[in-house]
Amino acid sequence: MSPDKKPQTMKPLTAANKLGIYLPATPEEFRNSPISRAELDDLRANPPAWLTELRKTGPFPRDIVARKLGVSNTGLARAEVSDAMNAEEIAALLADPPEWLIRERENYAAVLKENERIKTQQAERRTASNRPAKNRT
DSSP, rough: OTTOOEEEEEEEEHHHHHTTOOOGOOOOHHHHHHHEEHHHHHHHHOHHHHHHHHHHHHBBOHHHHHHHHTTTTHHHHHTTTOOOHHHHHHHHHHSSHHHHHHHHHHHHHHHHHHHHHHHHHHHHHHHHHOOOOOOOO
16 A cells, blocks of 8 residues: 555535535535545534534435424425425424424324334244244154
8 A cells, every 4th residue: 555545535415414414505615525534524523613503503404304303204205395494494393383294293103113013023033933942742
């Protein structure tokens, strides 16, 4: 290996996803240059003011909005919700939930419950199949 090894970099979109932020809301400097792993680690360890503010007030990317609302990404798409929402918009929806949000939260809760049931069932099957068979004499 040469000592001049080039650091591994990622696209700004990848870095934004890893940081949980909405790329179009970031400073131009962040959006227009590759980010090294060391820079990403530094942003995580010592977030600048713009990153702290974005994480606090948004706008947030779709997956973060879905998590904060307690619905799936698909539920947001079905409701035709924009890709990004800020903290105030999310708080307003939670304070006075529209019909679609109530319905999607119920659907999401049912899916999570069913997934947990399946996971438990599979674990029980694995446990049962790992038990030694009793000798039949």
